[in-house]
Amino acid sequence: MTDYRDEAIAPETSIEEFRKIVESRRSVRRFTDEPVPDAVVEDCLDLAMLAPNSSNLQPWEFYVVRDDAVKAKLAEACLGQNAATTAQVLIPIIARPDTWKQNSLRNLEYWPEETMPKIIKNYYSKIALFHYNPGPLGSLGLAKKALGLVVGLKQAIPRGPYGINEMKTWAVKSTALAAENMMLxxxxxxxxxxxxxxxxxxRVRKILDLPSDAIVTMILGVGKRAEDGIYHRRYRFPREEFIHYIS
Structure with a gap:
């Protein structure tokens, strides 16, 4: 895979090719029996992991399920949806709000340059370890929230994530970005x-033997679109109801 991150100048891109991908993406409910090559799955996983994420803490996991017996169990847990029963591959996409500490320290280990700026080292070795820590039963989160209310009266500050529930939302947001990368x-x-x-x-937790803090964000069915895989034409509500311009 070409590593464009090392390019001094961004490579040429095509908005029309991107538009084709976005506009042709649909939630397909039925798939054909055509298998999905391993190389394709692996490439899509790599591209998913290039998604932007909070503080590069990468709070996600992806379970690639091809085994027919496990797929059948997951399809049952997915309430027998056609997208689950006909998918060639099922990929449960998991948010991990509990991996913030280990991944913060791993940033110190995986830093890609020869030297790490002091501000970066300080962030991952100290600031992030405090900022994302909800404490036992969320106790530290409550204290940080109270402190934020006071400090925030005089200056702009990051308000959260504070407690355990906010950390769950935090992890799911980054994981959803990776999921969109994967689908495209x-x-x-x-x-x-x-x-x-x-x-x-x-049931999904039990099938995958997930830790208690893991969150099943979604389960992705993957395959070749069947002729009856799309149930109806796509539509969206009027854009002016959702898009706001501030001048």
Whole structure:
């Protein structure tokens, strides 16, 4: 995979090719029996992990399920949806609000340059370890929130994430960005996806043996679009109801 991060000048891109990918992406409900090559899945996972995320703490995990027996269990947990029962690959996308500490310290280890700026080292070794720490039962989060209310009277400050619930929201936001990258990557490869939120999370946790803090953000069905895979034409509400211009 070409590493464009080392390019001094950004490579040429095509808005029309990107538009084609975005506009042709649909939540496909039925897939054909055509398999999805391993190389395609691996590339889409790599592209998903290039998604922007909070403080580069990468609070996500992806479980690639091809085993028919496990897929059948997951499809049952997904309430028997066609997108789950016909998918060639199922990818549960998991948010991990509990990995912030270890990943903060890993940034010190994985820094890609010869020298690490002092401000970066200080951030990952001290500031991030305090900022993202909710404390036992969220106790530190409550204290930080109270402190923020006082300090915030005089200056702009980052308000959260403070407690355990806010950390869950924090992790899911970054994980959802990675999920979108993955879906667009599969579409670019000529395959389709369906992000499913209708599932029994307790059963999914048991099937995958997930830790208690992990959050099943969605389960992605992947495959080739069947002729009856799209249920209806796409529509959206009027854009002026959602887009606001401030001059």
């Amino acid at each position: 990557a599969f579409r670019a490869h000529g395959y389709d996806t369906c992000p499913m939120e209708g599932f029994d999370e307790r």
